[in-house]
Each structure stands twice: as C-alpha cells, then as structure tokens.
Amino acid sequence: MPELLHKHESLHDQLHTLAGYVRDPQRHAPPPGIEARRLAVYRQLFLGNITALLSGAFPVLSESLGAQRWQALVEAFYAEHRSQTPLFTEVAGEFVGYLEHTPADLPEWAAELAHYEWVETALLLGEDRDADHDPEGDLLDGVPLLSATAWPLAYAWPVADIGPEHLPDAAPEAPTLLLARRGDDQQVHFSRLAPLAHGLLVSLQQWQLTGREHLQALAEISGVAPEIIHPQGLALLQALRDQGVVLGTRPVCANLRRLSPAIRPTH
Structure with a gap:
C-alpha cells in the first residue's frame, strides 16, 4: 500500500x-x-x-x-x-x-467590448427562467415581469460601433444604452434604448414592484413630475409587452423585494 x-x-x-x-x-x-x-x-x-x-x-x-x-x-x-x-x-x-x-x-474599451460580444452567446445558451405570470395583467397595478431573455445593457464606450476601422481614443459623454433580446427566431437582437426605457427596464430587472411604483421611482430619480412620467411610462410598458420584452404581470408581493438574476447582464 x-x-x-x-x-x-x-x-x-x-x-x-x-x-x-x-x-x-x-x-x-x-x-x-x-x-x-x-x-x-x-x-x-x-x-x-x-x-x-x-x-x-x-x-x-x-x-x-x-x-x-x-x-x-x-x-x-x-x-x-x-x-x-x-x-x-x-x-x-x-x-x-x-x-x-x-x-x-x-485599450480601455476592451473589457466592455468583450462583455458586449459575450452577451450574444450567453443569451443563446441561457435557459428561460420566467416566473408564472398573467399575460393580460394590469401593468400599473400588477408587477410587470421582464423576460429572462431580455437584458438591458449600459456601456461607457460605443461597443456596437467599435471595430478594426473604428478604435475610439475617448469615451463619449453619453453612455451606450442597449437592449439585448433573444427572439422567437432564436437569434439575439440588439436595439438602442432611450434613457427612460433603459431606466425602466433596469428597474423591472432589479425590483419586484408594481408598474406604478416603478414609474414613481423613475420620476423621483430623474426629477421629472410623475404626471409627465406616468403616461410615457405606461405607453412604454404596453409597447414592451407587445414586443414580448415584458411578458405580463406576476402577483403583487406583500414586501418590497430586490431580484437577484443568475447572470447580471447590465455591465
């Protein structure tokens, strides 16, 4: 032995x-x-x-x-x-x-560019982990559910434009805000986001709140009056549901809860 x-x-x-x-x-x-x-x-x-x-x-x-x-x-x-x-x-x-x-x-943009390229692979190989929901639920009084295959992204560098022929020396003043989403065609699609849309999607991703509470929080953060944010926000929620980015609503939770996705998509 x-x-x-x-x-x-x-x-x-x-x-x-x-x-x-x-x-x-x-x-x-x-x-x-x-x-x-x-x-x-x-x-x-x-x-x-x-x-x-x-x-x-x-x-x-x-x-x-x-x-x-x-x-x-x-x-x-x-x-x-x-x-x-x-x-x-x-x-x-x-x-x-x-x-x-x-x-x-x-280069300073290298890490963000790598993350941007990785997102496509991660979404293609990732599993759907969507919770039970009501597709026709009230988007203001219910808790909107963001699809597990829709990730809001924010980068300091213009990652979608970087390539061998375009290597920026300095980051622009405005961040690059994107939505990466795996569609029904099993392809990953990227689209640009306005700041309000990005803020709402990140809020949906991180917090289990009613749609009304999400919009109220956005109004407070942005310093814009709620009566201005709410109509725009509701129209945006409805458009996101039509696109399949928001799947519907889940039951209202008694306690405020921060969500913890398995993969943190926002860079």
Whole structure:
C-alpha cells in the first residue's frame, strides 16, 4: 500500500508539473524525462484549442486588438486564470471576468467590448427562467415581469460601433444604452434604448414592484413630475409587452423585494 501511495503521489506531481509548464513555460520548469518536442506539441494542442475557442467567441475584439496583441492576451489568460467551470461553453464568460478584474496593457474599451460580444452567446445558451405570470395583467397595478431573455445593457464606450476601422481614443459623454433580446427566431437582437426605457427596464430587472411604483421611482430619480412620467411610462410598458420584452404581470408581493438574476447582464 505505501508503494502504491508513493506512485500515486509521484504521478500527481508529474501531472502538476506538466500542467504548470504547458500553461506558462516562462515561469515553470518542464517535467523531467519528456523531450522538448513533445512538450511543445502538448502546449500547442491545449493553447491552440483555447485560442480558437476565444477567437470564435470574440471576433471583433480579436480583430480590433490585432493578431500579436490578441495572442499575448490569450496566453496571459491561459497562464494566469483559474476557471471555475469545466464547461467549454462557459469559457467566454470566464474570459470576460478576467478582463474586468485583471490589469492589462489593453485599450480601455476592451473589457466592455468583450462583455458586449459575450452577451450574444450567453443569451443563446441561457435557459428561460420566467416566473408564472398573467399575460393580460394590469401593468400599473400588477408587477410587470421582464423576460429572462431580455437584458438591458449600459456601456461607457460605443461597443456596437467599435471595430478594426473604428478604435475610439475617448469615451463619449453619453453612455451606450442597449437592449439585448433573444427572439422567437432564436437569434439575439440588439436595439438602442432611450434613457427612460433603459431606466425602466433596469428597474423591472432589479425590483419586484408594481408598474406604478416603478414609474414613481423613475420620476423621483430623474426629477421629472410623475404626471409627465406616468403616461410615457405606461405607453412604454404596453409597447414592451407587445414586443414580448415584458411578458405580463406576476402577483403583487406583500414586501418590497430586490431580484437577484443568475447572470447580471447590465455591465
């Protein structure tokens, strides 16, 4: 038994050493007994898979950074990041998190552009988790229900316009406000939002309130009289329901409740 245990520990150490070298050969010594040519094949195999996966998920970001800068970024992610999921379909989300929290010599718009590109994949692969609701419910006195496949987004940079031919040096004064939605055709569609529409959608996403309470809160935040906000807000709620963005209403909850979506779509 001690001999078997020793062999197991030895194999574990060998694999750990190999993994460290494959991830970052600049900082980790190669495992003994394996020729350099074979080690290069291992690294190219694993790194090549990650590079292909991320290049397919972030085509605009990779083209905008250029081949050399993009490859350096992928190699840094591969070397430094420890994924919290074994699923290849979730690697893009891990990459977005890496860009948001890891200082790097990148343009300021890079993290937001990555998030914008990731949204499409996340919505396509995400599950519908809509609560029970009344499609014909009163949008003012009931609690409007936002579709799980409709995400309001806000970016400091004009992510929808960034590309190899348009690389902004400074963020514009006004944010880019968008609605990303997976339609019945199973495609993700992006549309621009006015500030009132974005504010209402974020409120619907985060708080379980009646439509009247949502509009009252928006009036207070914007400093606009309720009698001005309410007619516009009701018309907007009705239009959103016609578009399938708002599904209807759920029963009124006795207590004010902040919603906690599984994925936080607003950047």
